Amino acid sequence: MKAYLKNAATAGIIFGIITTFLFLINFIGTAADLIGDITKSRPGSSILGLSAVMFNQLIFLGLIGIWAGARGSRKDSRLEDTWKHVLIGGALAGAVHGLIAGSLAFLVGSLNTAGVKINEYLSQILPEVIRIFLLNKTPLQGALFYLVFMTLMGMLGGLFGRGVLRSTWRKNIGARRKELWNSLTHHEKVLKIRANPLTRYVVYGLLLLFVFLMPLQIGQYWNYTVGTIGIYVLLGLGLNIVVGMAGLLDLGYVAFFAIGAYSVALLTAPTPHNLQWSFWLVLPIGIILASLTGILLGIPVLRMRGDYLAIVTLGFGEIIRILSKSVLLTPFSGGPKGVFNVGAPTLFGKPFNSDVNFVWLITLGCLLVIFVTNRLQNSRVGRAWEAMREDETVAQAMGINTLTHKLMAFAIGAAFAGLGGILFASRNQFTGPEDHSLMVSINVLSLVIVGGMGSIPGVIAGAFVLKGLPEILRQLENYRVLFFGVLLVVMMVIRPEGLIPGSRQKLELQHTDKSQAPPDTADASEGSSPS
Amino acid sequence: MGIHNAVKNIKSISAYQVIQFVIGALFIGYILWRLNEILRVNPIYGPDTWMRFAIAGLILGSVYALIAIGYTLVYGILFMINFAHGEIMMIGAFGGYFVFEALNAIPTPTAADPELTFLSAQPVISVLLAFIVGMSVSALSGYFLEKIAYRPLRSAPRLVPLISAIGASIFLQNAGQLLFGAQRRDYLNPEVLTRGNGWEFPVGEGTVILPYTGALTFVLSFLILIGLFTLVQRTRLGRAMRAVAENKPVAALMGVDVDGVISRTFIISGAMAGAAGVMWGIHLGLVYYFVGFIPGIKAFTAAVLGGIGNIPGAMLGGFFLGIVEAIGPPILGLSFQLKDVIAFGILVLVLIFRPTGIMGEVLTEEKV
Amino acid sequence: MKKRLVVLFSVLVIASMALSACGPGASKAPEACTEDPLGCAVIEKGQTIKIGMGAPMTGEYAAFGIDISQGASLAVKDAGQFEGFSFELVSEDDGGSPEGGASVANKLVSDPSVVAIAGHIFSGATLAAIPIYEKAGLPMLSPSATNPDLTAQGSKVFNRVVFTDATQGKFAASYLVDTLGISKLAVMHDGQAYGQGLAEVVRDEFGVLGGEVVAFEAITPGESDYSAALADIAAQGPEAIYYGGYAADAVVIVNQMSQADLGDVLFFGCDGTFGEDFVERTGDNGEGAYGTSLIPPASDAKTTFDAAYLETYGEEAGKLSPYTWSAYDSAAALIVAIESVAIVGKDGNLYVPRTAAVEAVRGIDGYVGLTGNVTCDAIGECASSGPTFYIVEGGDWVEAK
Structure with missing residues (x-):
């Protein structure tokens, strides 16, 4: 099997699992409501023959599908990022994703028609939720729909990934922006102002005033x-x-x-x-x-x-x-x-x-x-x-x-x-x-x-993220603690040194060689050995 | 180390030893006085009550021991506290729960009992199935937990995986709540294992019941612990695990697949937690998303108490903690509300005298 | 970069000053609002009239919050439209803790379209939230906060549709002594504000009535093994165990009593332990256990409600918590009180004078709800009746004689 196909299938499986999980905790329904709030769609109205809730749900699922496609069509180091590969990869990822989502729809749908009370065991899966997920169709129709829908979304995602995320013009823009920023911040006059101790006091003063007001x-x-x-x-x-x-x-x-x-x-x-x-x-x-x-x-x-x-x-x-x-x-x-x-x-x-x-x-x-x-x-x-x-x-x-x-x-x-x-x-x-x-x-x-050990601005940033974010996420009530947990893991995996690391920690992590790292660097506070 | 440190030790430890001695003497004196009070001067508890305390403590202790093993295995190899271990146990408990529910839905009517279900008709197979499924789902979640949340952090400072583990714990707990609901669920049992039934034998003036579920828990956990011990001491995998614990780069040079061994360690520790979860369900009869958190913390305490990284130590720590929780409050004349205070107090005392736990850290001693 | 910051901050500061200068402009608010010292809640045309609720929606006691908000949402649904405005229940997660209670209260008072609070659920969270609502003039009608202190503080805004722990404790103690003839009682509780408060009342009253309290023991809620604590209690030889706490822990206790040689000892619970859940999960062990009921007597309204609850949430009413019905009543009574003072302004907006609303809720008189007749007294106790004791017989709760 070609490497890029394997990559696509893996992405499809992962996204299939994610979609299944999101369905089982009924996050899909909540997200649909949220999209409804944002787009101000009236609950009773119908779009393309679907009720607003179902349409919003499809928007959300479509976004996940596009993401799956974009991930699934990622460029392999040995392969050229051709449109053909991208399309096939995206379609495969989408198809696998759709197959899992479709099987899920078929399974819960048939169980529901057979009269099994699923919500006795999975508390969020009420008959109403299943009905919306199946878009009022029979389980088989719903399953086929998701297979086709996700495949299409996967292809779209592949195109999106190749055309936007990994395109050359996006890279160019990024580089140019960086250049512009550097030329601005390292401009002579700016450096001069930055070097002036007065600037510092003015900034601090204004910050204080801001905090006060x-x-x-x-x-x-x-x-x-x-x-x-x-x-x-x-x-x-x-x-x-x-x-x-x-x-x-x-x-x-x-x-x-x-x-x-x-x-x-x-x-x-x-x-x-x-x-x-x-x-x-x-x-x-x-x-x-x-x-x-x-x-x-x-x-x-x-x-x-x-x-x-x-x-x-x-x-x-x-x-x-x-x-x-x-x-x-x-x-x-x-x-x-x-x-x-x-x-x-x-x-x-x-x-x-x-x-x-x-x-x-x-x-x-x-x-x-x-x-x-x-x-x-x-x-x-x-x-x-x-x-x-x-x-x-x-x-x-x-x-x-x-x-x-x-x-x-x-x-x-x-x-x-x-x-x-x-x-x-x-x-x-x-x-x-x-x-x-x-x-x-x-x-x-x-x-x-999370903020960055040993760094004062890091601690402040960490406090804002950890205590402020859950308050903002109150919209998502039941899910906010769950997201908090995910955030902690993701944060540690992609940025273990913290948001704003202290200068020493930064150096330490940059110089750590992966294979030879001692298991403990942060708190190697070993006492005298046991006698 | 060297001379400098030795001199230093003599100077600073003498004061420390005085404190140690005073605390130790006070504590032992108090215990002796309380024992005299409660056994001879004012015996409020008959032998039957003491027996009940001991049974409760031993059963609880055997579950703690199983969970503590998971902490110790992972710690011994990665030097990290797998904070989400209690949640892995919760997943295992749910696994067993669903097996029992499913088996109870299969009717196997007989002439004597038309409503008999598979669960009660074949208790041995049912319990075995519950353990197999519970241990498998826990092992699987342990495997994925390591792969997703810990493996990318292999080279990070030690606190980073801890935070990741805390995040995973929060995530799993809330996922459990969102999936299965907030309410506590009853754990169905095969009819022979109906909770409360057991061998009755007279002790003193009363009758003490040794519940079947409790006996099952105790015996099974003992067998599993012996099996694990053999695995670590006698098999190739066990040798590889010990090698990785000792020194990862050298183990890798010797042809040990370090990542594979770590994965397998998580699978084994997950399976232990899963077994503990099913036992918890069978003996205590309930399962819900929070069921793993408190035992998780307790077992962590037990693992440290025994000497973290040390497998017999974790077993000993588990049993010790279970018994302290059951017998500590009556001996000290305190309310059961304070049993955790007593447990943690004992932990501090033990660590004052033996800073690396009762049995010490076998796996890491040479490293220090 | 610093320069940009400077500019940004100056703009921010100036903007904030400008904003503070222009207060609310001349409005078309009705006179009642200008007369009301706390002003009005304003619901713009097309918006909903919001009833707030602070409840534990996550965490260990989430079942209570979910159930109570579900019961209350049905009331909101049933209320229909008022002058073209519909009602909405906003349940915020306070985790049942005082900190969460204060946080949610601060959030709800910042929303001008929240007119009343059907909550909070736990006494601790409620106590922390009262001062915040007091300042803002939001009337509260709690379906489940039973701590006696809540109404003893002279709050104008706080009311409740349940009887207090003090009332319940006194009734329970005298029932134990007079009707059941118990002379040696062990009192247990979960060490929480509600359970311990109730247990203390029972302990004191039982002593006053001439009984002997042989043990007063707290457990750690959320654990699954209380057999050692029960063995300790068994050694004191009680005739009955009174338990203050919630069903989740009571079930575990009852199931483990027989193992500790307490099989013949009577279990007497409270309103927190009452419910379908208790019966279902204790099975044979629960036979003969007592509880205190909040279940309203059977009525047409109750039958309709139970059917609606089952249909909407796929679960029987009363299974998650015993407060479903009082939750419905509290939201429904609040809506009636709000409707009595709300005024439609000339601009089509709906205005609810704050002080008048507070007074209207305190003045609820003869509202007939699921739990009976809701009438608030001078300090905000609106419960229609004292506790009724129930006993488990043949796998069901029946009213005890």
Whole structure:
């Protein structure tokens, strides 16, 4: 079998599986609704003898089919990218794709006609969904239709791939654009302006002004979202110190967040203790408590290697959460109900009661933490952390006291998380055990890695992607968490260094030779060997 | 290492050893005091209750052990935590569930029981089929998981595959929910294995039941574990696996197909998880998209407890964790709500004394 | 590149300033809106009147959210058109958590065409969401948030069509003592806000009534093995187990009771454990178990609803959660209240004065729904009746004497 035919058949099978999966989770129906929203087609209307929903569904399936064709007709290194090959490849990919989709249609259709309640097992596959998928036809007709439809779409995709995606003019345009961009950015005058320190301050000033004015414009919901993102930036920067700089894998980072949140909640709320202290007094207390806990946790786990550390910290996070909701500590911590009416800060007698104020406060916190992190990164301590991360034994030999430096990383990381927790509880006026689940730790770790380990802009970008994107994806309600998972995998596969990698990590990854890579480069924090 | 480190060890470890000693002494003292309290001074639990705790712990432990093996196998070879392992178990549990549902739809009427179905008429074949299908689908998903989400990351820093694994875990969990719905489903069982039925024997003042499903779970997992151990120690594939774990480039030079061995490791670990999933379903009777998550985390803990990368260690860790969860709360006089706190607390304690787990890391020791 | 940024930002800043300068222009809003301190919800011609809902649509308790939003959508469908406007249910996923509740509330208040909230579903999420709706003037009518604290805070916007945990707990404790003659009770719960709150009420009331609570034990919800915890309870020799929590975990407990020598002990559940699911999945083990029902007594309206639910969703009403019917009532009652205050403006848009809507919902009086007569009192308790106890007999729930 010729290589390009094999490639086409493989693409067809993969896309067939994808289409099947999308059908089984009824994403196809949701996508059809979405297309209907975008094209503003009225639900009742009919196009080409099909109802609007069916037509929109065909648009979506057609797009998948075109994509399959484009993938299936990809140029083989030994073959010329001729129109004939492209057409045959696209058609084959489409036919295989259509064969799978058609068999699926035939199968569910006949089962449905036979009276089997498919949705008892596959909860999304209601008779209505099947009817729409089969376009009101009999199972056999529907299956044949998809075979033909997908083959046509595959050929179209092949043409599209050859004519647009891989065409010479597209390459030319890309190259020209790059040239133009370079000539612009590296123009003498531009370089001069860039070199001028004043530019930097102007840009920063405008950025600050933007950050200051933005909350006034975007409304309550987006302020809430931006605030949450800001808090995750705080958490991410803290974890970045522990994981990114010092190389200590911490899966229970939420524990410190919880301690910050609970200290402000218990000290300022009317229940369960009615202490009602001032926010500004509690702020340092919470931060210190969190970092003390960091040290306390740090001491016993200092000698553990990377993955042992991971599970112990994970356990520690769970311990804090379970204790906070346990019957045993309910009188102290508010139990599963959590603590309500957490105090908000007051400034010059004016209480912080609007979302706008909190966005400002959180932004201020972020700026402070960014400043501290930046200074730390370039300091002696920061370099010691990096040395420790790369090779602990060598770092020790160079005279770095690894014990104190590890503890410092824990303490500072925990302090940032504590600050995040305080702001979080105070803004929400609430905190409870479910705010501090394992998922928070996982989210923060993911955002650090997705953004780019060891890089401050990376962490900020990561927070926007991980906390902002799900909010935008709310349109797709049931599917957003699913996509989040896919995004994490895809992101890691195509861009493992993160969105905006730190300069060191970038270098490291570029110089890694595939066959000889040691299994652990990031957190080779190996303790003294077991005796 | 060398002299410098040795000097360093003497200086810093002495303080550490003092802490170790104090914590250890306090803990052992407390346990002894509690044991005295609960067994002699104020015996609230009769021997029958202790027996029930032990049975619950051992059965749970055997399932944990099976899942923990999967973590340990993968870790031993790739040095990565396969976070999606619990979800692989969920897939296996669903595989068995559908087999039972399908077999229950085949009528095999007899004169005595006109409503008899294949499931109850042929329990041995049914259970075997469920295991075969459950283990196969799990093995397959393990294989594809590795191929799609981990293989492209072979040379990336260690945290990258972990995040990819977390992403895969989230994806599989939500795909399970979208496909099969959010509700918990009942696991049909052959009639002989009706849950709650078992051998009854009198202990002390009460009667203790050893459920058939529990006994099946225990015996099967033990057999599977022995089989796996033989595989790793005695067969060519096992030797290749150990070689890859030891040193990939050298193993490749010796003619070992490294990628193939890694794929097969994922298949084996997936099959173990699948078996655990079917057992979970048969013994505990339910399956839903979230069924793998908590056992996954627990088994991960068990694997670390025993010394990750170490197969007998994972077995020991699994049983130990199961028993601690069942017996820990009554011994310490705490609510069962806090059993995870106790489990993780024990983990920390064990790691303080043995930083590489109870049995240590056999597979990687020489590497360190 | 930096220069481009500078220009971009200046444009952005100036634009944002310009935008803030021009507020809402002179509108053709009816007088009621200018008089209303919180203004009006405006539904433009051709748009739908939105009823919001915050419910767990993903995650472990997704079944509740899906079921409740399905029940409520039927009410929205049945409501038909009002002055040429149709209604729409917007269910947002709050995951059942307080954080999600606040996030969804912030989202829903930013949409001016959302007029009322049929929710939220879980008490924790609801408690976090109330202050946000309070500020915006969106009336709430929850079908399932039963925590007593919710109405105790003096909220103007929050109402509910279910009875509270305090009421249920008191009734259950006295039923256990007086009718069933139980003297030694073990109380279990799932350690969540709802379950623990209910269990605490029962524990305290049972003690007051002269019974002895031999154990108060929490389990970790979502696990599948509670046999060790049950063995512990068996050692205390209770005559009955009261459980506060949801059916998913109650089923597991009931099925494992016989293994722990608790086969003869009575299981007494709550409204969270009630439902078809419980009976189906406990089988013989569930015989004789008690539950608290939210199922309305049989009526024509209920028969119609059940048939419609089965037809639309391919599943029987009440299978996913016991709150299907109250969900229908809460959405339907909200729609009636909104219709009573909505005004069609001269421009053809529909205006709903916020404060008036809040008052109208609090003032719901004698609305006849599936669960009976819905009438809200001064603090927003609109449940028509106290709990009814049911017992499983012959594989079905029957009303207990």
